[in-house]
Amino acid sequence: MAKKAFEGLTESMYYILMAFSKEEMCGMDVTQYIEDKTKGRVKIGPGTLYTILARFEEEKIIEETAVEGRKRIYRITERGVQMYEDELLRLKTCILDSEEGDL
Numbered sequence: 001m002a003k004k005a006f007e008g009l010t011e012s013m014y015y016i017l018m019a020f021s022k023e024e025m026c027g028m029d030v031t032q033y034i035e036d037k038t039k040g041r042v043k044i045g046p047g048t049l050y051t052i053l054a055r056f057e058e059e060k061i062i063e064e065t066a067v068e069g070r071k072r073i074y075r076i077t078e079r080g081v082q083m084y085e086d087e088l089l090r091l092k093t094c095i096l097d098s099e100e101g102d103l
Contacts, residue, residue, distance in 0.1 A: 009087045012044050016052055017061070017084040020076035024065055027053060027072070056080065 009017070019025055019033040027049050034042050053074065056062045061080040066073040076084070 008090070009083070011042060012048055013052055013056075014084075014087055014091075015042055015044070016049070016056070017076065017080055017087070020062055020074065020080065021084050024073050024075040026074070 015034045015037070016030055018037070019030045022033070025033065027046070030053075031044055031046075031049060034044055053062065057064065057074070059079075060077055061083060062074040063077055064072055065075050
């Protein structure tokens with residue numbers, strides 16, 4: 001069976017959506033948000049970032065709202081918000097499963 005696109009997000013994808021769930025941003029703002037939020041634990045290089053942004057835009061998960069020279073500003077779409085919320089619920093469920101004490 002073929003896997004649906006974006007079924008289960010990578011850590012990088014998750015943090016990128018988290019950033020956009022806060023406000024519209026450009027790629028550099030997203031990178032800074034993630035570094036600040038994770039206290040440097042998660043670092044996303046430009047290749048990874050811009051590959052994910054392109055895929056997210058292609059899949060209508062984010063949309064471009066402005067262009068200032070080479071700087072592009074994006075915002076999350078309704079589809080992106082739903083993906084972020086679904087992933088957040090999945091991760092919380094994983095935590096709850098681990099806390100049920102099978103050890």
